[in-house]
Amino acid sequence: AHPGxxxxxxxxxxxxxxxxxxxxxxxxxxKKGFDFTLMVSGESGLGKSTLVNSLFLTDLYxxxxxxxxxxxxxxxVEITKHTVDIEEKGVKLxxxxxxxxxxxxxxxxxxxxxxxxxxxxxxxxxxxRDESGLNRKNIQDNRVHCCLYFxxxxxxxxxxLDVEFMKALHEKVNIVPVLAKADTLTPAEVKKKKIKIRExxxxxxxxxxxxxxxxxDEDEDFKQQDQELKVRKDIQQTFSYV
Numbered sequence: 001a002h003p004g005x006x007x008x009x010x011x012x013x014x015x016x017x018x019x020x021x022x023x024x025x026x027x028x029x030x031k032k033g034f035d036f037t038l039m040v041s042g043e044s045g046l047g048k049s050t051l052v053n054s055l056f057l058t059d060l061y062x063x064x065x066x067x068x069x070x071x072x073x074x075x076x077v078e079i080t081k082h083t084v085d086i087e088e089k090g091v092k093l094x095x096x097x098x099x100x101x102x103x104x105x106x107x108x109x110x111x112x113x114x115x116x117x118x119x120x121x122x123x124x125x126x127x128x129r130d131e132s133g134l135n136r137k138n139i140q141d142n143r144v145h146c147c148l149y150f151x152x153x154x155x156x157x158x159x160x161l162d163v164e165f166m167k168a169l170h171e172k173v174n175i176v177p178v179l180a181k182a183d184t185l186t187p188a189e190v191k192k193k194k195i196k197i198r199e200x201x202x203x204x205x206x207x208x209x210x211x212x213x214x215x216x217d218e219d220e221d222f223k224q225q226d227q228e229l230k231v232r233k234d235i236q237q238t239f240s241y242v
Contacts, residue, residue, distance in 0.1 A: 033085075033092030035141040037123075039173065040097060041116060041165070042150025043104035046180035051148070052097055058084055060097055077102040077112050079119045098144060104161055113165040120144050120172045146209065147173045150180040157196040158204075166206045174209040177201070 040048045049061040060082045082097045100116055123143045130139045147169060151162055166175055177197065182190050201208060 030091055033094060035094050035096070037096040037098060037142060037144050037146075039100070039116075039120075039144045039147040040150070041100045041103055041147060042178075042180065043152065044101070046150040046152060048099070048148070048150055048180075051178070056084075056086060056095060058086065060084055077115050079115065096142070109161050111164075112161075113168050116165075117168050117172065120169065124172075144173050147175050148178050149175055150178050151197060153179060153181050153185055153193065157193070158200045163200070163204050163206070166201070166208070167204060170207045175207075176209050 038052070040052060042048060053059055053061070078101050080099045080101060082099065084095050086093045086095055098119070103112055103116070106112065120143075127139070127141060127143050130136065149162070149166060151158065166177070169175060179190065179193060179197070185193065
């Protein structure tokens, strides 16, 4: 049929209203806000708090108590949470940072990742119980959505602890390996280390999060914003995503 002509009966079709569903979902989501839980893990002194503060332009660790080297050696792995509400252009985000102080700092780090894996499992179980209940209106989503794992720049590649940690968690959470303190290395050293780490990740069958590319039909402004986020100069100078 000619695009300018209406087929017989078109004017008689009733308006159902599902065409407005995307707008309804968008308005509801913006009004309610979003929950995002980010876990940061890795040994002490690799700049985890610096990266988090740089990513979200806020100071989440102003009240923390820093331990000395002797205290860190004897400390067991803990799970701590920092929550902050962020708003940008009318969109609200409840950001929760899950930290793992004590991870990798002891003389014997055997299975020190176990408490981290157990915590992630507990959040999945709690969310499942809430979703299965009768009152699902105000469910709190505490599931860990992403884990930034910090890899020390001092070494030839992944340590056994790095491998064990990522293998234990890679099917539970999106893991993003981060080469810490990249500003202590030359650009050539950073490139060489990243190639080595990627090879070992593939060798050990570790699944890490792959940043998706924008669809070809995405808005040009969105594409540009996405590209700018991926190459944030202030972050790339100190940290390098593997």
